[in-house]
Amino acid sequence: MIVQKYGGTSVESVSNIKGIARKVALEKAGGQDLVIVVSAMGDTTDELMKLADHITTRHHKRDLDMLLSTGEQVTVALLCMALREEGVAATGLTGWQAGISTTTDHGGASILSIAPERIQGELKMGNVVVVAGFQGITGDGDISTLGRGGSDTTAAALATKLGAERCEIYTDVEGVYTSDPRYIKNAVMISSLTYEEMLTMARRGAGVLHPKAIEHAMPHNVPLVVRSSMSRVGGTWIHGSPGKGVSHPVCGVVFHKGRFCYTLSPIQNRMEIKRLISSRLTLWGMEYDTLIEEGGDTLAFLVAEDDLERADSIFDRAGAIVRRDRKATVTVVAKDKKTCPVIRDKVRQILQENRIAFHTIENCTNHVTTVVEESHAIDLASLLHSAFGLDEVQAFEAAGIY
Template identity: 50%
Template sequence: MSIIVQKFGGTSVGSASNIKRMASRVIEEKNRGNDVVAVVSAMGDTTDTLTTLAKDMSSQPAKREMDMLLSTGEQVTIALLAMALQEKGAAAISFTGGQAGILTDSVHGNAKIKRIDPEPIMKELGKGKVVVVAGFQGVTEEGCISTLGRGGSDTTAAALAARLGAERCDIFTDVDGVYTSDPRYIKNAAKISSLTFDDMLNLAARGAGVLHPRSVKHAKKYGIPMVVRSSLTKEKGTFINVSSKRSDRYPVIGIVFQQDRTSIALCGMPECKEAKSAITSLLQTRNIECDFFKELPGSELMFLLHQNDVNDVLELIQDKKDQLKFDQVTTQVDLAKVAVIGSNIRTHPVIQGKAAKVLTGGGIEYRLAEDSPVSVTAVVKRCDMHNAAELLHTAFGLDIPEMRKIAAIR
């Protein structure tokens, strides 16, 4: 038998009827003769509701206790899905992340998986059961519950698929695949039928919310194909593997964007290059990523990060003020980033110039992030994000009929 890992996101399991529908999808795969491991997220807006409750208790809840609280969302879903499967005649058992053998580091709120013991899951698969695993969570060496941060259920699914030697990892979501941009906001976005791991990683790392970058890294490292597909229809999704049908004639793959960004500027620094390296190392201790701005005065260093990470980062850099040697810290909120994603962007220098010209022509204020081999990233005001993305999507030909046809056959 082959092992298939299926991951169901929050909207896919957002109600009792949806959970029953997903149970049928699991059984369909089981009836094809495969062993199935189902990884689930919390139902709908459960995580947001729990976060609000925590803030009612404390202005700055302890991260360990937040992990204890937020992990309960997935535990509700695994029990309900296991019950639905059993009701439909399938043998099933639910596991928390810890019960599934997922061991993480101790960075509460944004932990990374260190290793997975496959024995608990393999034992139950050997009995013919569907194993339902709570995504987004694991346990530390000390036995504390930990959570994996944004996109954690994707990461759980891909990591389990890799460790179990799965044939593939299916990601069920509320869209039917990966698009040239977010189809909810960009009306002419086209679905892409296939992508390489590298292309998907570039899209995910810079804002395509359909998959988390860590999940793609796991799949790429162990060669586990992924399929992004709809939980509502039976349409073919986007197949992610080592190779794809994408034409190299078109260097731009898509336009992605992320909101809820805040910039931090350190002013009066004698040596920005050394400070940049020090800040990168500091952020890595909390598994936090950032984008550095380009073309700044020699004494100023500015970087962009998710607004949820700001307090942690300010605390880190204040503790290292003597080492970093800055005079002043300023922040700017309500920002977003919009990125043009492609292959070998540096070999097509016209792309950056064209992006700048389009944004300027559209009356959009922007600052560029540092150069990347695979992207041109502009930081804009939150209110300009969708307009900027739409302008770039059109400018790079992603919504013309010829390009839409090419995207569809990739």
């Protein structure tokens, strides 16, 4: 049994949906049991948000979840219709019908549990099951959505619960690259990565796969495959088996714009304030980074753009002068944490040679991350991609062939 996920660009048109139905029909005829997770078509979620904005910009999150969850349901219905036209029996399910229970954090809920009986029953009857990604139901019976990358998360969580052979993530690129191929022309597709390597790349800016999906698959060793919806050739396998004899020390160079740096100064009791703010950010479920500062009376934290409103409320009560600046991170992902000191020295040298002002992130284990002005992010990523020899790699294999 295989779980497949098709993203918004893969299902953006009726012709695309018909193409997916033909492919699924062939696989079903070959004996596969299939659970298909789908996103909303193309820009549907953005269009629904615009409709909401025409009413009010003070959105109630429960209302938004009710609205946004309809996008995936449209895709589910259309794909089921297309499958029936191909002679394939199909059952479409919303998140709650698929047994997905979540927390009550509307707009960014986490999956608590999955009751798989409905899906398992449909599979036993020989049906292809099509599930709406990005959504579930709270303990109060309210529709919830999982936030950005929610369909990836749905697919990985279902694959884990159902004991799938693998979870295939279909998107508009052929796989995971050593850097973003839209900006770094010499970026090369990676044939395989370990969960830890992919998790670092995803958290640091590789938008092809959401970190939560990896976190669901990793403890249960369910392989993930990222590949193009236009072809089954190639793709990137993500699993728990590191390759043998891999010589290249770096997996990739990724960057992430839209990060915001909060700098506090002057600070009298630096460590106490640091612990207090860190605990509040963690309590509110925000991922953040702490920057290494030269001065003893300065503190700096980095948060995502999506968390600005909540972060502002925390830093406003910090009892110090706070400066907020828009930044970007550029990260070199290492194969072995033992090589990080050497990589860090080389990164610092390149930054200094090119006179790029930077900060360094604390507590990096298998990567080296620097904070720079947004305008420098792509140029720096390109410099580092070349400096670590990734431009010359022809067929990159980070973790061995699965």
